[in-house]
Amino acid sequence: xxxxxxxxxxKNASKACGWCGRxxxxxxxxHVRICFNCRRYRQYHPQTCPGCAEVRPLGYLDDxxxxxxxxxxxxxxxxxxxxxxxxxxxxxxxxxxxxxxCFLRERLTVxxxxxxTGRIHEQLRPVFDAILGGEHPQSGIYWLxxxxxxxxxxxxxxxxxEIAISHHSFNDRPMDRVHNYVRDLLVAVGVLEPxxxxxxxxxxxxxxxxxxxxxxxxxxxDQFAHWRVLRHLRRLAENxxxxxxxxxxxxxxxxxxxxxxxxxxxxGRSIQTATQADxxxxxxxxxxxxxxxxxQFLTWVRDTGLNPDLGSTYRTSTDPQVTMSDAAxxxxxxxxxxxESIRLYTRIGGLFMLxxxxxxxxxxxxxxxxxxxxxxxxxxxxxxxxxxxxxxHLADLVCTHLGRRGQASYASRGNGWLFPGxxxxxxxxxxxxxxxxxxxxxRPRAARHAALFALSGQVPHMILAQTLGISQTAATTWxxxxxxxxxxxxxxxxE
Numbered sequence: 438x439x440x441x442x443x444x445x446x447x448k449n450a451s452k453a454c455g456w457c458g459r460x461x462x463x464x465x466x467x468h469v470r471i472c473f474n475c476r477r478y479r480q481y482h483p484q485t486c487p488g489c490a491e492v493r494p495l496g497y498l499d500d501x502x503x504x505x506x507x508x509x510x511x512x513x514x515x516x517x518x519x520x521x522x523x524x525x526x527x528x529x530x531x532x533x534x535x536x537x538x539c540f541l542r543e544r545l546t547v548x549x550x551x552x553x554t555g556r557i558h559e560q561l562r563p564v565f566d567a568i569l570g571g572e573h574p575q576s577g578i579y580w581l582x583x584x585x586x587x588x589x590x591x592x593x594x595x596x597x598x599e600i601a602i603s604h605h606s607f608n609d610r611p612m613d614r615v616h617n618y619v620r621d622l623l624v625a626v627g628v629l630e631p632x633x634x635x636x637x638x639x640x641x642x643x644x645x646x647x648x649x650x651x652x653x654x655x656x657x658x659d660q661f662a663h664w665r666v667l668r669h670l671r672r673l674a675e676n677x678x679x680x681x682x683x684x685x686x687x688x689x690x691x692x693x694x695x696x697x698x699x700x701x702x703x704x705g706r707s708i709q710t711a712t713q714a715d716x717x718x719x720x721x722x723x724x725x726x727x728x729x730x731x732x733q734f735l736t737w738v739r740d741t742g743l744n745p746d747l748g749s750t751y752r753t754s755t756d757p758q759v760t761m762s763d764a765a766x767x768x769x770x771x772x773x774x775x776x777e778s779i780r781l782y783t784r785i786g787g788l789f790m791l792x793x794x795x796x797x798x799x800x801x802x803x804x805x806x807x808x809x810x811x812x813x814x815x816x817x818x819x820x821x822x823x824x825x826x827x828x829x830h831l832a833d834l835v836c837t838h839l840g841r842r843g844q845a846s847y848a849s850r851g852n853g854w855l856f857p858g859x860x861x862x863x864x865x866x867x868x869x870x871x872x873x874x875x876x877x878x879x880r881p882r883a884a885r886h887a888a889l890f891a892l893s894g895q896v897p898h899m900i901l902a903q904t905l906g907i908s909q910t911a912a913t914t915w916x917x918x919x920x921x922x923x924x925x926x927x928x929x930x931x932e
Contacts, residue, residue, distance in 0.1 A: 456496075464518055467510070468498040471518070480519050480530045494519040494527055529574055537574035544581050545569060548589055549596045558596040563626040587615045604629055612638045618860065625862030633674045635684045636667065643667075646691060654698045657708060657743070662691055665737050680798045681867065693730040709744055716747055757918060761880070761887035766791055769879050774830050781838050782856050782865065783873040788831050790874075790881060794888035794905055795820055797867045797881055803855040810836060821906035894919035 454462035455469030462470040471479075479494045486493050488509030496519065497510030507517035507527065514520060519527045521536035531537040549565050551558040557565050568577045581589050594600040602623070610616050617638070623629040643662050647655030666687050673679040700719050701711055716735075720728050739745050770791050773784045789795045799820070809817040809824065816832035817824035827835060838855075856865040871881055892901060898912035905912075 466497060466518065467512065468502075471496055476518055477530075480527070483528070531575070531578070537578060538569070541574040541577045541581075542569055544578065548581065548593050551596055551598070553598070560602050560628055561592065561596055563628055564592065564622065567622075567626045588619045591616070591619050602628060604632060612641060621863060622861040633671070633679065635679060635681065636670055636674065639667070639670075639684060639688070642688070643691075646695060650695060650698055651702060654702065654708065658691065658694060658698065661694065661734060661737055665733065666691065677802065682798065690730045690733060693727055694734045697731060708738060711744060711747060713747060757886055757889070757914065759883075759886050759890045759918070761883040763887065763891055766884065766887045766891065769877075769884065772877065774834075779877065780873060781834065781841065783870050785831070785834050785838055786856070786870045787874050787879060787884075788834070789818075789820075791879075791884050791888055792828075792831070793820060793825065794885050794892060794907075796885060797870055799906065801856055801858075801865045801867050801870065804853045805839070805855050806853065808835060808839065808855065810839070821902075821904060823900075823904045825904060889915050890919055 452462050452470060453460050454472035454475055455466075456471060456475045459472045459474070462472040462475075464471045464473065464476055476496065479496045483492050483494050485491070486495060486506040486509060487503055488499060488505040491506065491508075493506040493508070495504050495506055497505055497507055497512060499505045499510055507513045507519060515522075515525050517525075517527060519530070521527070521530070521539055522534040523539045524536065526536050526538060529537040531540050545565050545568060546557065549557050549561045571577055583589075591600065595602050595606075600606050604620070607616060607620050617634060620629070620632075621634065624631055643659065646662065647658040650658065670679060670684065670687060673683060697716075697719055698708065701707060701715065704715070706715060720731075735747050738747055770788065773779065773787045773791070776784070786797065786800045789800050790797065807819045809819075816827040816835050818827055818835070819825070854864040857863075858865040858869070860866075874881055874884075889905075889907075892905070893912070893915035896904070898909070898916040901907065901915070902909045902912040
């Protein structure tokens with residue numbers, strides 16, 4: 438070996454990475470060299486530092502030669518090899534020596550800048566702050582760089598003044614997932630006033646609903662939809678009881694009305710000349726559920742005097758059905774308590790249903806102020822008016838969930854929902870929990886009925902209604918089904 442080769446070999450050996458041994462480690466730490474791959478790996482895989490117990494990139498050595506973070510080694514800030522060259526943060530690395538926060542800030546600034554002022558558009562500043570303040574800036578970057586870019590493009594047009602920042606700007610645009618998301622985002626951060634998307638998304642659909650009917654019947658359908666159906670849905674929304682299921686049911690009922698009116702037209706009749714025999718002939722060829730779906734329309738027809746001779750043959754069943762045994766219910770409870778492969782919010786929601794007979798729609802719309810964790814170590818949950826102490830294991834799950842809510846969508850945090858959803862400002866969709874429970878063999882309706890049946894045999898129906906949020910009539914019906922006589926409960930309580 439020549440003198441030059443020996444010198445080069447010693448030089449390369451001195452540049453070996455102190456972690457993997459790879460030659461050419463040009464990054465110099467106070468006690469050791471580190472190669473690009475090892476630095477990148479440690480930056481993207483932070484661990485708990487033995488010195489400060491914080492989750493940070495570890496690559497420095499302290500006085501006892503323990504591997505610690507830059508702060509514990511006295512090299513925090515811009516001097517750290519893991520720090521962002523722009524802001525000095527060590528979390529959320531994204532590439533080129535910068536963090537995802539700085540990349541996101543740069544792209545949001547370009548997107549939302551008003552060219553007339555050269556600054557972030559004043560009205561869109563809450564959008565800028567909400568997206569930039571997210572727990573996962575990489576998600577914001579991904580949304581901004583998606584192939585279609587319809588949502589970001591819409592915000593950019595608003596910032597440039599090409600589109601008005603108002604609800605009216607969405608009326609002439611498709612009511613698809615992308616446009617609805619931007620609209621919900623603007624509402625969630627306070628740029629636009631609140632609205633009810635489930636109802637608003639029905640209005641364009643109603644405009645085309647009666648296109649296959651003659652003008653007279655089309656006008657009747659429109660009147661029925663606005664005077665009765667939408668009015669009922671808005672009343673539900675005012676009481677915070679509007680659900681996706683209620684809107685889907687309203688759409689189904691309106692479709693049945695259009696089908697029946699079309700059936701009458703094909704026979705040369707109208708709603709005014711239709712007879713009870715026509716109605717029963719039509720229902721004879723339809724599924725049994727059609728009679729129930731037409732009942733509201735027939736009542737409206739009689740109330741308005743259009744045809745007082747038509748009567749509904751639909752009769753609701755007043756007897757609840759219990760198809761799940763108590764043993765099966767407790768088996769499902771045990772699964773949700775201990776199976777950690779199930780998502781945490783699904784476990785909690787399923788347990789609220791199996792133990793306290795809460796419907797999924799009510800569970801998803803629960804607020805954080807319904808949970809009290811400050812009562813001497815106990816966890817109290819209020820479903821209606823009376824706080825209920827949670828069993829120990831369920832209490833632990835609820836506390837864990839409360840600590841994880843910060844991982845929700847950037848526009849869903851801080852809005853008070855116990856189960857925030859991915860849509861800005863909206864709670865978790867009921868189908869999210871329902872589908873996961875069904876996948877585990879838990880049928881929500883059967884599970885809730887089994888819980889109501891069990892509780893009705895243990896708790897007086899008056900207390901049951903106050904605690905679970907069901908009506909006195911429903912509580913009485915379940916109490917009768919459970920074959921318990923609580924008639925002397927009040928006198929016993931007064932004693």
